[in-house]
Amino acid sequence: MKKYLAVALGILTAIGGFVDIGDLVTNAQVGARFGLSLAWVVVVGVLGICVFAEMSGRVAAVSGRATFDLVRERLGPRLGLLNLLASLLITFLTFVAEIGGVALALQLVASVHLLLIVPLIGLLVWFVLWKAKFSAIENVLGLLGLALIVFAVGLWQLGPDWAALAQQAAAAEKPSDEHWRTFAYYSVALFGAAMTPYEVFFFSSGGVEERWTPEDIPTMRANVFVGFPLGGLLSLAIAGSAWLVLGPSEISVDSLGQVGLPVAAALGKVGLAFAILGFVAATFGAACETGLSVGYSIGQYFGTQWGKYVRPSQAVSFHAVVVLATLAATAFLMTAVDPILVTEVSVVFSAVALPLTYFPILVVANDPDYMGEHVNGRLANGLGSIYLVVIGVASVAALPLMIWTRMGQ
Amino acid sequence: MSGDERRENRLEGRIDGALHLLDRQLVDSEGALLGKVDDVELTQVGTHLAITAVLTGPAALLARIGGRTGSALVEKWAQLKPAEPHRTRPWRIDMEDVDRLDSALHLSVRRDGVLRRDHEGHRLGRLTGxxxxxxxxxxxxxxxxxxxxxxxxxxxxxxxxxxxxxxxxxxxxxxxxxxxxxxxxxxxxxxxxxxxxxxxxxxxxxxxxxxxxxxxxxxxxxxxxxxx
The missing domain is CATH 2.30.30 (SH3 type barrels.)
Known part of the structure; x- marks a missing residue:
């Protein structure tokens, strides 16, 4: 019974944990402009994150090594360092975006200036990362994040023409007033939002924190293959409701309030309250995950003690990095940079950086010296190779598309 | 820690230095992490070249960056604290204190005070390349x-x-x-x-x-x- 509870809890937190500020903003933007015609990208992205997370989770469970251990072991100190710097930059941008997202969500309630909220959130994130237990962070925020299900309820309440929506999704029918290049740009952005690298750093490092063994592989797989796709369905619900409410009036999404607007239209104040609770939980959870991921990556590259499974006094450099990263992220937001803009940039750069960590994991997941009998099977390698190509193409295309479309205008 | 595979000790068989030893995690006898195998010390013993220690810390890591950048970084590292002797000499852990090698290198001792800076030999990181x-x-x-x-x-x-x-x-x-x-x-x-x-x-x-x-x-x- 206890085991089933653990599996259920893992799946529920994976659903809530899948959605972060990048998914919220990008799906609403895409939904408002393209409807469900880019739904296939969400499907491709969710399957991709499943393949990637399953491999790195399996490697963590069997060998006890997390992502950046393997990056350095396979790529060496020099290439590994470049990889670390690039990945850190993107994780840091995401960290900034998540803290900004929490502040934006609270601003919807409190109506005070954003810059008054940001320092408080920064302080709170640091305090939670310092004091709270790893499982508490993951479970409490993951479960509260389930409030975002209100988007699915909202979509159903809006009573759309389901056949038309399904037709639009299945045929990838680009609205005629949009250009192909923006269609391509937003598909890369949506892919980056679904396959954010920090999710895998956090997932594999979390596996090491919780001391997974090969016996935990089935539980880990259940979390990944059920939790993430359900999270992907939430993403589609956000996009679908945005299309129904914002699409007809040509509203382009550039604030978190607009992301929540479809729910308010469908379900009124109570619905909006749930949506805001979901925003706060999902972005705060992701802020904790990205903040930890900054510390994890640096600790794993240099081999110093990292993690929350030891007391802070035993992992001083790890906690020092987390404090500095939180301070820097807060300071960045205090320059009055728009968190939505940071989010848009971070999802595109996520797509650029993905191959850097994906490739070493794919190689190690095939190495019997690490994995013994748990090396990739045919399915994992078939999908793994296809995604190596897909990720490579998205990575190369991301920046040219960003410049060509002037960020999707 | 987990699984029987991880009990296997690769030091008892044939290993490839760069593939299996360099850049591995160092773990002490109580499971605490203390650094990476930033380089490996090689010593000429008779006709053989033997692994005598693992090296860790910035002095070893920066040299592995290689080329002029690597040398310059090691020099800068020394200049950070001129009063300290032998700063370019990496910290070493004698192979006697090493227990086993799997996906990490496990020591047979606790991490407190295990590093020494008493000797400088050849480095695997120089040999490769x-x-x-x-x-x-x-x-x-x-x-x-x-x-x-x-x-x-x-x-x-x-x-x-x-x-x-x-x-x-x-x-x-x-x-x-x-x-x-x-x-x-x-x-x-x-x-x-x-x-x-x-x-x-x-x-x-x-x-x-x-x-x-x-x-x-x-x-x-x-x-x-x-x-x-």
Whole structure:
């Protein structure tokens, strides 16, 4: 019974944990402009994150090594360092975006200036990362994040023409007033939002924190293959409701309030309250995950003690990095940079950086010296190779598309 | 910690220095992390070149960056604190304090005070990447990896060198097995490294000051069966 509870809890937190500020903003933007015609990208992205997370989770469970251990072991100190710097930059941008997202969500309630909220959130994130237990962070925020299900309820309440929506999704029918290049740009952005690298750093490092063994592989797989796709369905619900409410009036999404607007239209104040609770939980959870991921990556590259499974006094450099990263992220937001803009940039750069960590994991997941009998099977390698190509193409295309479309205008 | 596989001790068999030892996590007897294997100390014992210690810390890591940047960084590292003696000398952990090697290198002692800075020897990180020349001085390639096996006294001694074109470690282990997947990566790596050969240690003379390995005969054997 206890085991089933653990599996259920893992799946529920994976659903809530899948959605972060990048998914919220990008799906609403895409939904408002393209409807469900880019739904296939969400499907491709969710399957991709499943393949990637399953491999790195399996490697963590069997060998006890997390992502950046393997990056350095396979790529060496020099290439590994470049990889670390690039990945850190993107994780840091995401960290900034998540803290900004929490502040934006609270601003919807409190109506005070954003810059008054940001320092408080920064302080709170640091305090939670310092004091709270790893499982508490993951479970409490993951479960509260389930409030975002209100988007699915909202979509159903809006009573759309389901056949038309399904037709639009299945045929990838680009609205005629949009250009192909923006269609391509937003598909890369949506892919980056679904396959954010920090999710895998956090997932594999979390596996090491919780001391997974090969016996935990089935539980880990259940979390990944059920939790993430359900999270992907939430993403589609956000996009679908945005299309129904914002699409007809040509509203382009550039604030978190607009992301929540479809729910308010469908379900009124109570619905909006749930949506805001979901925003706060999902972005705060992701802020904790990205903040930890900054510390994890640096600790794993240099081999110093990292993690929350030891007391802070035993992992001083790890906690020092987390404090500095939180301070820097807060300071960045205090320059009055728009968190939505940071989010848009971070999802595109996520797509650029993905191959850097994906490739070493794919190689190690095939190495019997690490994995013994748990090396990739045919399915994992078939999908793994296809995604190596897909990720490579998205990575190369991301920046040219960003410049060509002037960020999707 | 978990699973029987992890109990396996690779120090009792044949290992590739760059693939299996360099950049591994160092774990102490209580499971605490204390650094990476930033380099490996090699000492000439009689006719053999043996692994005598693992090196860790910035002085070893920065030198591994390699080239002029690496040397400059090591110099800067020393200049950070001129009052400290032997700052460019890396911290070392004697092989006597090493328990076993799996996906990490486990020590038999606690991490507190285990590092020493008492000796400076040759480094594996210098050996890999060295230019390799044939009997007539012609360039054959570079040292991609160094293979060690347990010697008579139990220490790991150099038995052969992998020589090819490219960065040390870029064989990614695909030279050891012919069936390691995925097919796409294996095919590309093998294609890139199709000229890689393996040289017995007795046929290779290592000139440390010149960073060159001179071979007494031209090698032709491909490493194991992967490049057949």
């Amino acid at each position: 060295m230019a390799v020349r044939g009997p007539d001085g012609e360039r054959v390639g570079r040292v991609m990896d160094a293979r060690f096996e347990p010697g008579d006294d139990g220490s790991l001694v150099l038995c052969s060198l992998m020589v090819g074109h490219g960065r040390p470690g870029s064989l990614l282990g695909y030279d050891r097995r012919g069936d390691q997947g995925p097919w796409l990566v294996r095919t590309v790596v093998r294609r890139l490294h199709r000229h890689t050969v393996i040289v017995g240690a007795e046929a290779a003379e290592i000139a440390w000051p010149e960073s060159t390995v001179r071979l007494s005969e031209l090698p032709s054997e491909a490493p194991d069966h992967a490049f057949g």
